[in-house]
Amino acid sequence: MPEMLGYKINTTGKKQSQRRLETNIKGAWRELGVFCDSSPAETKGEARHRCCQQSPSEREGAERRATEALRLGEKGGEDADWKSCFQCFVDVQDSLRLCSGHILTQYNIVNVDSCFKKLDHIFNTNERVIEAGRVGGGFDQTLKEILDAEILPMVKEFDQKQNYDTVYERRLQTAADNFIAAASKLPRVSGCFPPCGFQSAGAVYNCITCKYDSCEFPLDCPVEEIEIMEKSKSKMWCHVPFDLPDDIEVIWRFAEKVKTEQMDEFREVTAGVDRLYSIHSTGLQHQGTYQCEIYSGGRSIVRLYFYITVTPQVVTGHTELQEIFDLSLLPGGQLLPAPGGSRSSNLPLLPLLLCACLSTSLLLLFLSLGALYWFSVPEHRYPDEDSDEGGDFMSE
Structure with a gap:
């Protein structure tokens, strides 16, 4: 029963x-x-x-x-x-008044049992009615107004009066069709956005439970990993794909040198409304996990995590130089061609360069040998100078 x-x-x-x-x-x-x-x-x-x-x-x-x-x-x-959907919006007393005069045509007797079965079939278990009732937040009252507009006139008309089941069937089905048409025009919501966060704005009304279904996601989002070079600027944006209330509070926390989601390992670093957290010059002491938690009305909405790995600048510079050197060499130890040139265009110049280097080396060798020979020869006096002096002495 x-x-x-x-x-x-x-x-x-x-x-x-x-x-x-x-x-x-x-x-x-x-x-x-x-x-x-x-x-x-x-x-x-x-x-x-x-x-x-x-x-x-x-x-x-x-x-x-x-x-x-x-x-x-x-x-x-x-x-x-x-x-069920009908009981969400129609008062029990109105249901009693509606069905009190329901007559079974086959037996010509009053049977309210059959009336309630009709309500179940037409409203309570009707998938089209339930789907039409899946509206966004705040529109459940509008659903009640739509259904009351269809049912209450029938309650007033059928109260203390007897009507055959065929009349009930026709009138209730028309009321259900009108409800579906009107409720389907009400605003819908985009639904839930995985994978995390308490998303009240994405909840839809459930005509079976007579309440809004919440998005059953955990508060904690997966950890996002970020690699940053030392002394570089790092930014973390506390962004979520669903709409947030206007009265939010944002708290940033930090767990040094560990990758974690354990609340007891974090210390608070800032609180306010700013969802952007930036570090002007990232150092090794900034490596670790950052947590952004958003509150509204004292209740947590979502928690985001960022794990930052800092690469030291010395290691970075050495690695970059090694990569440049490796890229600059071709197989066999040959250098890369100049920009705009081709490898084949540089090949005829190599013999000329070798000849020039060899000629220069030989020239320097001969000049060095000549200089050594010049400085090694002794100084000699000439005979003419001595004969002149002797001749003058004898004339006297």
Whole structure:
């Protein structure tokens, strides 16, 4: 019986609660005319007369007990763990008034059980209705207004009146189609963006649970690895693909020389609203893990991690020079051609260069030998000078 009303009873370990709930609902609905099937001792006509000929006070008391029984099922917890789309927006009392005059054409008797089965089929288990209800935040109230506009006029029209099941079928199906058409035009959300973060803006309304489904991602994002050269400027941007509230607070933390996501290893370095953290001249002491945590209203929304590896500048310079030297040599120890030239254009110049170097070396050798010979020859006096002097002495 409870399942026909759109509630699924959680019976695990709670058999007595289930039986008590079913007894309350059946007893109240029997007084209202739900179970108007004839007993072995009476005809169908007598059963219909017994169920439908009640005083206003008797009917009011039965409605009150039926309402309380239904609300017990609505509360969930011990006795129920599921709700349906129709129950999200339509009041229990309105449902009772809507179905109180439902007549089975085949037997010409009032049977509210069949009415609730129609509601389940047309609204509660209808995938098109559920999908139309998947709207963004804040539009669940609009869904209620749309459904009330379709159902409440029927409640007012059918209250205390009897109508055949074919009329109910036609009118309820039209109401469901109108709800689908109107609800489908409401704004949708882009949904959830993996892999992390509490994304309330991406949640969509679930007509089965009567609440918004949150994006079930962890707060901690995967660690992003960054390699940076010493004395270079490094930047870390705390960016997420989903929309953030306006009242955010950003806290940056640092765990020196380790790659980690353990909160107790971090120390706070700055707090405010700036999602950009930069280091003007990165040193070896800056190597480690940086954490950016975004808060809103005192609640954490997301945590991002950046692991920075710093390469020393000396090692970097040596490595770059070695790479340049290796690239400059061709196989066989030959040098690369000059820019704009080809390797073949340099080959005829090599013999000329070798000849010039050899000629210069030989010239320097001969000049050196000549200089040595010149300085090694002794000084001699000439005979003419001596004869002149002797001649002058004899004339005197």
